[in-house]
Amino acid sequence: MLLPTALYSRLAGAPGAAEPLPVERNPAAGAAPFLFTPRLVRFPRDHEFFEDGDVQRHLYLQDMLTQVSETPEKSMVPEFTCQVAGCCQVFAALEDYQHHYHMSHGNTCSLCSRAFPSGHLLDVHILEWHDSLFQILAQRQDMYQCLVEGCPEKFRTSQDRKDHMVRLHLYPADFRFDKPKTNRGPAMPAAADPPARALKDDSDAMEICSEPAAPPPCRRTYSHSCLPGAIFHSCLDIGL
Amino acid sequence: MWSRRQGRLSTLACGVEELRCRRREREAALRKARREQQLVSKRLLREDAPEEAGGQSAAVLLGEAEVQQFLRLAQRGTDEKEREKALVSLRRGLQHPETQQTFIRLEGSMRTLVGLLTSNRALLQLEAARCLHELSHSEQSAVAEACLPATSYLLTYLSGHSSEFIELCLYTLGNLIVESEAVRKQLLPQGIVPALVACIQSPHVAVLEALGYALSQLLQSKEAPEKIIPSLLDSSLLQHMLRLMQPGPKLNLGVAVEFAWCLHYIICSQVNNAMLLSHGALPTLAMLLLDMAGAAQRMDDAGLELQLACPVFRCLSNLLTEVPVEAMGEQMELRDERIVAALFILLQFFLQKQPTLLSEGLWLLNNLTANSPTLCTSLLSLDLIEPLLQLLPLSNVISVLVLTVLCNIVEKGPAYCQRLWPGPLLSCLLNTLVLSDIEVVGQSLELLQLLFLYQPEAAQAFLQQSGLQALERHQEETQLRDRILALQQTAIHG
Numbered sequence: 194m195l196l197p198t199a200l201y202s203r204l205a206g207a208p209g210a211a212e213p214l215p216v217e218r219n220p221a222a223g224a225a226p227f228l229f230t231p232r233l234v235r236f237p238r239d240h241e242f243f244e245d246g247d248v249q250r251h252l253y254l255q256d257m258l259t260q261v262s263e264t265p266e267k268s269m270v271p272e273f274t275c276q277v278a279g280c281c282q283v284f285a286a287l288e289d290y291q292h293h294y295h296m297s298h299g300n301t302c303s304l305c306s307r308a309f310p311s312g313h314l315l316d317v318h319i320l321e322w323h324d325s326l327f328q329i330l331a332q333r334q335d336m337y338q339c340l341v342e343g344c345p346e347k348f349r350t351s352q353d354r355k356d357h358m359v360r361l362h363l364y365p366a367d368f369r370f371d372k373p374k375t376n377r378g379p380a381m382p383a384a385a386d387p388p389a390r391a392l393k394d395d396s397d398a399m400e401i402c403s404e405p406a407a408p409p410p411c412r413r414t415y416s417h418s419c420l421p422g423a424i425f426h427s428c429l430d431i432g433l
Numbered sequence: 434m435w436s437r438r439q440g441r442l443s444t445l446a447c448g449v450e451e452l453r454c455r456r457r458e459r460e461a462a463l464r465k466a467r468r469e470q471q472l473v474s475k476r477l478l479r480e481d482a483p484e485e486a487g488g489q490s491a492a493v494l495l496g497e498a499e500v501q502q503f504l505r506l507a508q509r510g511t512d513e514k515e516r517e518k519a520l521v522s523l524r525r526g527l528q529h530p531e532t533q534q535t536f537i538r539l540e541g542s543m544r545t546l547v548g549l550l551t552s553n554r555a556l557l558q559l560e561a562a563r564c565l566h567e568l569s570h571s572e573q574s575a576v577a578e579a580c581l582p583a584t585s586y587l588l589t590y591l592s593g594h595s596s597e598f599i600e601l602c603l604y605t606l607g608n609l610i611v612e613s614e615a616v617r618k619q620l621l622p623q624g625i626v627p628a629l630v631a632c633i634q635s636p637h638v639a640v641l642e643a644l645g646y647a648l649s650q651l652l653q654s655k656e657a658p659e660k661i662i663p664s665l666l667d668s669s670l671l672q673h674m675l676r677l678m679q680p681g682p683k684l685n686l687g688v689a690v691e692f693a694w695c696l697h698y699i700i701c702s703q704v705n706n707a708m709l710l711s712h713g714a715l716p717t718l719a720m721l722l723l724d725m726a727g728a729a730q731r732m733d734d735a736g737l738e739l740q741l742a743c744p745v746f747r748c749l750s751n752l753l754t755e756v757p758v759e760a761m762g763e764q765m766e767l768r769d770e771r772i773v774a775a776l777f778i779l780l781q782f783f784l785q786k787q788p789t790l791l792s793e794g795l796w797l798l799n800n801l802t803a804n805s806p807t808l809c810t811s812l813l814s815l816d817l818i819e820p821l822l823q824l825l826p827l828s829n830v831i832s833v834l835v836l837t838v839l840c841n842i843v844e845k846g847p848a849y850c851q852r853l854w855p856g857p858l859l860s861c862l863l864n865t866l867v868l869s870d871i872e873v874v875g876q877s878l879e880l881l882q883l884l885f886l887y888q889p890e891a892a893q894a895f896l897q898q899s900g901l902q903a904l905e906r907h908q909e910e911t912q913l914r915d916r917i918l919a920l921q922q923t924a925i926h927g
Contacts, residue, residue: 194781194823197816203774204726210770211814213806217846219886226915229879231803231841234796235754238701239470242796245789246743248463250694253740255459257646261604262570288597293555295595308553311592313631342627363619364585
């Protein structure tokens, strides 16, 4: 298709258009047996007109997803230690260190050194654990906010909050809200199965590396270490 | 992601011809699937790559005991490296569908995996996430559904900071979304929309592309118009999407492609297109079109421009149908002739690279010109009629579209027809009359009627060039008969 050369400079030019030619229709135009009227056409999503384009899109996705599944090469470097105070983890690849840093030191409470998966959860933790005003208010009104962003509900107790999240937001019933934390006392129920114990050790192992500066000035109950979420244990210590 | 990983494409053992052949096979399979309404299926999303001899990612079949052992080692091993290696071995195994089955049937396996996913050992987390990602690829819904317990955690991690991890979570979610309605049903109440709103503010291109992918899969689901799109439009996600599609130095094509597809599904659903218009979707799309034409001109790498053009055409075209008639005149885009210049530059580009896109581009041209004297005039003043006519012979669908656009121009009256006369139009029409496709001929007849009405000399010339004989060929055709008779009358008697 040969395009006029002026077209390219027009594209680069200023917005606007020539004055439209006058429109002057004859009523006989498009009159029976003729049919034509100018009209905009809309195609629904599954129309066969879209078949070619959809197929191309899928081919593109296939290629893309095959590549996503490949394990990325890592940038290997001489071993080094994480420089955050109290952290003793060693790394030999930059991506690994980056991931570790974000997950373990990213959203960290400066008061008790716990790490959280997101800034939002950190904020909630600080509020519920380190804010004495919160404690006072919580005695009189619903203060425990739902952890799902955008949900406005608040609750009297963290248990109520947990029930809400399980019931309404379909969180798994064993989503870790309660803390299994640092008390390694004999109070631990024997019901904890071996995997659980291992994970609990894990979270404690992390604590050894980054000892909390001072125990948080809030109540703790000890419950046996259930499965998922050692990091969630720490962050969702906020519900007790 | 695209540019990052392109360099790592492993060289396949087969030659160029074989690649082309395989691509044709893939296309055929996809076409068939679409006709059967099966296009949104996991099976087709991941191409079965040929097994490479000694490939480092060869799927390994693991037995129950081995799976258990790897899990135990990963969870309770004393040496960090050993735990990691156990997970890597598990992941390789999980590439095999039978291992996946074994895994999900093993009691407590998903709990353990989720436990590792949420542990505070960063590298174990990553490997666990990769295992989950493998599982999410499964074509068997049972496997995808077994991953349900992980979704709330995946969503929580979207607000984190580790971009590689987030990317992985997003692709995993995207795969689970495609496979299982049970998963989708769970994601909305678990807060996927706010999670995406938080995540879409990430500066990382790879994350944004992954997000766009996951979102496009969510929006493509059959229940999306009812269950998902309304919540999405209630959030600020749309504004962010449009922001990421603004042309300029920060535009990333891979990201824009994904969000353009998202926009396409939203527009087709017709849930609230007025909102899209009020948020400036039309100017954004128009500017994007101009930008793409500029890039095509510079003959930049075609790949992603082609991928972007299709959804942008569709979005613009369908959205134009939603502009209320009274507001038509106010839309700047419809009074800026650069948009038709851009469209033609792109059409020429597609002619060389992807002819299948031509019809969608011409459909857009129809919607732009149908009710727009301004843009019809632009086609004339920018000398675009001849290039348009050059497209006529390509296919019946394209012929009909070209003829329809010409009708859009001609029906506006004598002032427009005069600009087409004298010209190549008549001889082109005489050529189309030779064809047998009823729709093509029918549209030619419509055009002739308008032309004869507003430009009587055309009727004269038609007679002189044996037009009547050309018409006679189709006299017996029921759908054409009346119109042919009428034209014959007009030509002879004026």
